[in-house]
Amino acid sequence: MKPRALVLRTAGTNCDKETAFAFSEAGAECAFVHINELKNKTQRLSEYHILVLSGGFSYGDDIAAGKILANELKYALGNELKAFIKSGKLIIGICNGFQILAKAGLLPGNDTLEQEVTLTINDSAKFEDRWVYVRGMRDEGRETKCVWTKGLPEVVYLPVAHGEGKFMSKDKALLQQLESNGQIVLRYCDEKGETAGYPANPNGSENDIAGICDITGRIFGLMPHPERHSFGWQHPRWTREGLRKTGDGLQIFRNGVEYAKKYL
């Protein structure tokens, strides 16, 4: 049976279709569900294996990116979410989705849903659409605990498109803890995997952080868009480097689907 992914929609969600397309390509069955349907219980989160928070500008990113949907999730669906996580299921938040997870306190994650990290205004002070390299943890000599980033190439090429993607932690201690827990699973780098400044790190994120997971490795948030490089023709230089069938990002969706098939 195909794992079921719930692609959450609300006012301002806008990368839902292509994200679902990539998930379907990876073998999931996707349903677009409006948050109202969860609130009025015509749809139940517990019937799905994967919760997908796609990119976009939920509620216009008014107040701050992702803030209003994070607030809504926390107050209206807090218990369902906790139960969903407790039952071992998966959550991925891409771009706006990552901002939502951070602001709802689901990443890096704690029992009180207290916000501990943020994604704030880029150092360049503007929205930017550009391709970046990110590296996983392989070079750090350890296997990632994150379900979603297993088996990725050493350096992954993906586009970012955001104005508020600068990762900041509430304090140094937490940052250190995330590092030692292996929760920092994607970092901006140059094409060789080396640390580099702007624009390789497109927003000024602390420790070049592009994506993190929770302590279990099942909740994952990242600023780059894997759905925008799931196919070879999406690569900005396929006309000079050759047309590959799949793109770097597809593995992320496959990982989610494979995990769900195996364990859920």
Added chain:
Amino acid sequence: MLTYKIKVSEKEGIFDAVGHGALKDIQDLGIQGVRQVHFALLYYINGDVNQAQITRIAEELLIDKITQEYAISEGRGTRDERRVVEIAYNQGVMDPVEESVLKAISDMGINGVISVRTAKQYYLEGEFSEDTAKIISEKLLYNKVIQHVANRGTKDEGRGAKDEADYKFKLITVDLLSASDKKLREISKQGQLFLNLSEMRQIKNYFKSLGRNPTDCELETIAQTWSEHCRHKTFRGKIEYREVTTSQGHKVTSSKKIINNLLKSTIMKVTKELNKHWCVSVFKDNAGIIKFNDNYNICFKVETHNHPSALEPFGGANTGIGGVIRDPLGTGLGAKPIFNTDVFCFGMPDYPQGKLPQGVLHPKRVAKGVVAGVKDYGNKMGIPTVNGAVLFDEGYLANPLVYCGTAGIIPKDKCFKKVNKGDLIVVVGGRTGRDGIHGATFSSGELTHESEQASSGAVQIGNPITEKKILDTLMQARDKNLYRAITDCGAGGLSSAIGEMGEESGARVDLEKAPLKYHGLSYAEIWISEAQERMVLAVPKEKREKLLALFASENVEATVIGEFTGTKRLELFYQGNKVSDVEMKFLHNGLPQITKKAIWKQPRFKEPDFDCPQDLTDNLKKILSHYNVASKEWIIRQYDHEVQGGSVLKPLVGVSNDGPSDAAIVKPLLASSKGVIVSCGINFKFGLIDPYQMAASSIDEALRQIIAVGGSLKEVALLDNFCWGNPDKPDRLGSLVRAALACYKTAKGFGIPFISGKDSFYNEYSVNGKSKSIPGTLLISAIAVMDDVSKAVSMDIKKSGDLIYIVGDTYPELGGSYYFDTLGFIGNNVPKVNVKRAKALMDALSKATNRGFVRAAHDCSEGGIAVALAEMAFAGGLGLEVFLGEVPYKTRDEGRGTKDEGRKTKNAARNDFVLFSESNSRFIVEVEKSKQKEFEKAMQGVSFGLIGCVSGGRNLKAYGLDGRPCVEADIYDLKEAWQKPLRWG
């Protein structure tokens, strides 16, 4: 009831992006003394809430705990710091965040809040005078059209709009029956109706026959329906046209030509005569529709939003893109937008502040505001902005041009609409407010320094999220067949939308049913308001409940406000009182036919006369640094050009993703190999010399960009967007006619139909009674269906050792070129198009590309061969060597007399002319050595030359006609020259 003020600012040590940006802008303005700017956002929260609840709102909702802090005070509080500037929205202007903040507060279970208004606070640190602070506020921090400085002691609290008294019905009539001609003119002027005397007389006669005076609402409806903006009186009217040209030193005046309906006899005629089977719906709906595949069609529309953008760049461009997105939404039964395009013309960004005419915003401020407006709306709608152009010229100083386009995809069985008698009129989306009153008529007049006061109501701010919700819901309603017809509320608001939809059947509307943003609107204001993000549907009665339930489930307001009646009349009521009753026939066909005079006099510019410099490297750098040629990366990156995941060829290409792509390719269906190519052609400089050649060249340019990326001419459709001055002035209209004539000849010759278009007139600005027009500017947008996107090529040079060809002939056509421009000349010998040859050449190159013989291709446009080579080289990061002697160069051709040229430049084969001529229908092509024979065979019968090779390394080297180098430069220096001017940080 209390108002709390919550001030949100960045914590100590956190980067204050807004404050930092403001400081940079202040320094850009040349103002000294400001050391630092601190920014804070203020929320005024009004309602029945206690201190504990306010604290929760501040702490849990309004601040980001990691980076921000807050302070709460009751009321507005006193201002003790002299240098604090607080900017609030004017009464009646929608606060874009109010709705979502209210929602979020109620999500938290706090229910007593009635209103939320925001304000921006800038705290300026440093040593400067009160006057300087005032200048900073006015020039940078706010726009009085929509905002004001909330002064100390003023008690506006930002909630005034809500407190407005209820409207008490009073029928207003306008006394036309007893009005003299002078009075009629006055009524038109004072009411901002922009109707001329013969139109006013026609209206008077109509109401005379009814034996009564019109109501204000009726008069407004007629004025809006008859406006240039909605009716295209110039293009559809009668024109007497003459040309005065110079031949062998003598003036020749052509005989008078009568043109009945310029649109039908040029633009639409092409389409009619070509009669392409894949043209599904043309010139009828909100956008033109062509076939995409067996199940889907594609539609495309480009609009302008010039006048509003001149007054309020952010809001004007914001609602411009918002408006054009509603065109595909309102086409057929609704198309899903797949990409946006935008083309801007601004004054020079380095124009001296002190020389600005009164009431004119600085071009750089206009440019930044417009870009921000498009970015905000396009990105939030989730539509990739993939193509465009930006041009700068002093001629656009007071009248910037903002062209916005949107294409959509639509199932082939949803392309047509029909209103039935008895269908309900349902308005969906945003609420109606006082914003945007008189937009349609306002854009049908010239701008003056008083426009910002007189027409401030015409400028609006958009709310993209409301429109996104409409889009999401509408697509579901469409697929469930819940409505029979749809159109958008654009210029003219409900009046225009319902007037149009009800043209055949008639309509009855109960105006008090329209949901309002606030109290106090009169029936006439409700009817003509151009509040954004609204669509009107014709809904069969039996679908009513389903439709309303669906919209409610997505939190989109949908309200039944009337019915299509079958009476063929437009009947409006307010609380049961009849406020309008006119025949649809008069409304739509009563406009008197007008005759306008048009004359085009061939201008004569100074012809430069100078020797060709030996080294042209600096000339090339200068052209690359020209604002119109320079990289637009700073703008492009602020647009999300990849959302929806279908971007096959991006606006920026090459080894470092920063070369200028000729056109964009998008896959609207991710699983299909088919794509859509979009490109544009615009060149106002050629139009200064001859609008005919401008139009022909723009079509050629748009088409060659499609060919350059691997497309073909098989299924290409064009859109025309004419932006001109006042068409009541014969010289303005004359150049328009000449451009339109070229559109017919050229498009017909290429076999490419137009499918839609739009015109914008009165792009003039008057100071002291003297009026200045923009240069007549035609934008040609092209859309092409591509069968297999894997055949696409990009313009960046790919590999050392490859061969470099030029395809197409070069002529000494330097008139209107950037080479002449950088030397201070315009010249006269403007590039022409030999359509027959151009088509043969494009077909041949298209086939060669399709068969895989082409590694890279780039069209020659601004800056000619030299700029094309430089761009290809630095985009690919590889040097080139070329020999100008191998370029097919013709000094004479039929109809290409060079007799008007200067002495030294006469008939000359010169390095500079070969390099910088902007002759049309030319490409630089990179071909793998092993494909040389096949490529040359494929190009048989077409003029081409093997001009050099990819030398690798870092140099671009061109050997002149004498065999000596005339250009030699490091490609990274060239790239820097090209990137620097518009790297605005």
